[in-house]
Amino acid sequence: MIKSVKVKNYILIDEITLEFDKGFNVFTGETGAGKSIIIGAIDTALGAKVNKDVIKSGCDKAYIELEIKLDNTFNIDILTENGIDAEENEIIVSREIQHSLSRFRINGIQVSADFIREIRELILDIHTQHQSYNYVQSKNHIILLDNFATKQHRDNVKLYKENFLKLRSLEGELEEALNIVKTIQQQEELIKFQVQEIENAAIEDIEEYENLEKELDILSNAEKLKELSYSSYSALYGEEENILNSLSNVKANISKLTAMDESVAVIEEDFINAYETLKELAYQLRDYSDSKDSDNERMDYIGERLSLLDKMKRKYGGSLEAVINTHEKLSDELNKIECSQDEVLRLESEIKELKTELETLSLTISSSRKDLAKVLSPAVTAELEKLELPKAKFEVAVTPCNMNETGIDRVEFLISINASDEPRPISKTASGGEISRVMLALKTVFAKADNTNTVIFDEIDTGISGKASQAVADAIINLSNTHQIILITHQPIIAAKANKHFYVKKFQEDTTRVNVYILENENRIKAIALLAAGEINKDSESFAKNLLGI
Secondary structure, rough: EEEEEEEEEEOOOOEEEEOOOEEEEEEEOOOOOHHHHHHHHHHHHHHOOOOHHOOOOOEEEEEEEEEEOOOOOOOOOOHHHHOOOOHHHHHEEEEEEOOEEEEEEOHHHHHHHHHHHHHHHHHEEEEEEOOOOOOOOOOHHHHHHOOOHHHHHHHHHHHHHHHHHHHHHHHHHHHHHHHHHHHHHHOOHHHHHHHHHHHHOOOOOOOOOHHHHHHHHHHHHHHHHHHHHHHHHHHHHHOOOOOOHHHHHHHHHHHHHHHHHHHHHHHHHHHHHHHHHHHHHHHHHHHHHHOOOOOHHHHHHHHHHHHHHHHHHHHHHHOOHHHHHHHHHHHHHHHHHHHHHHHHHHHHHHHHHHHHHHHHHHHHHHHHHHHHHHHHHHHHHHHHHHOOOOEEEEEEEEEEEEEEEEEEEEEEEEEOOOOOOOOOOOHHOOOOHHHHHHHHHHHHHOOOOOOOEEEEEEOOOOOOHHHHHHHHHHHHHHHHHOOEEEEEEEHHHHHHHOOEEEEEEEOOOOEEEEEEEEEEHHHHHHHHHHHHOOOOHHHHHHHHHHOOOO
8 A cells, every 4th residue: 555655846746745544545626726646646656657847847856755565465576586675565666757867766776667667567556537447458357357266266377377488488498409409400411421430530549640650751761771770780790700709809808807807807797798788789680670671561551541640630620639529529519419309309298298288277267267257247247236337237258369378268358338338348438437437346346356455546436426426435435445545536425435535725826836735624524515515604514514424
């Protein structure tokens, strides 16, 4: 409910602060006094579109502030998710209007106009002569009908919505997975060929190319290597006059020296070691020479292998290491294709199963809605009759539509005011007096079903009088037991029922300004008398006291 409104420099208002009752609040005053300005200010604070003309003449900016008490049905998460704390379920909504911009705030935190309007739909219904009403908008009719239902129906609707949103999410995932598969599949054959080509090359050592080049160089020079190594062997040990034979004589001489002088023993030992080493080297050179026969078959293999490795390097990165890395990368791509295909199959299966569940649940919900329509239609028609619309007929049309977030139904409220009329959408109902009473009838029936706590009527008495006025007054009193009502009226019968009475007066001095007063006791009697007779006299005051139960 709206606990209070503060308005400053708005149209004709300098500054006022009004505190509202939780029940029935009424505004009265002469025609043109500015009653609708108060309603307009509340509407403006909650996101109504306005221009800079609402700033009072001579001022830089207008300011409106609402103190709002949230009821237990309000989803606090909407606020906390946007960084707004709502201590004790109370918020301060404000709007500052400058010539070039507007700023909305909730508890001091700046928010967007769209967010304010989202909050507004949860806390306020407003019906003015120039605005749509929540109940007129067909998009809300299916929500109202579902809220009117049993807990089981509401639970089914909640489950359906959760599953439908899950379905949309899965369909999005499927589309993404299909796109991945499609994109990769276009290259799959090429990737498979490249993977197989690299695997066939059987590259295991990144230094293989360099090693093969060295081996080929050796094989290409086999005859020369054989010649050089054997010539060296011969010089050391192979010929009759060889180095080792000559050294053998030296060894014998040193042995004699040692026999005569033991100090030469060290030299003898070192010489013998050197001699044996040369002898071993001679054998190694001989073996090396023997091994260096030409191997044309091996040379051909190495040439072909180097050619293949060159090809691999050119195609896959310039080095054998890069070729191996490319193989790993391409193998991962193939795995992704397989995983994506598995994911597509999984998602398709899950979507099929979820669609079956949704179809079954949507049929259950649709059947329940049609049963609800049969209950709601006569209930609202009965309320319309109480509001002096005896020929009115209300219908809830439940028609099929494509599956969407709310199910497979399109719900719209239809009404005919006269017996000869065919029911048609509420938004096309003719007079202001009739549509006001239709709204009141709907509100009365839905009082326990909807979550909106505050209802504002701007001149609900338009086009009514007599018995209709009394009927409207009784209906408003009944509605105010569950909702906060803020209402502008010219009907004394309605005004007299209010818990709190505000009187709006316009002053024409050097500048035009509007003031608002709270009426009590004698002042309220006089205001009701003035509404009833257009003047204050003994009879009108007596009539006012009678209405007020004094």
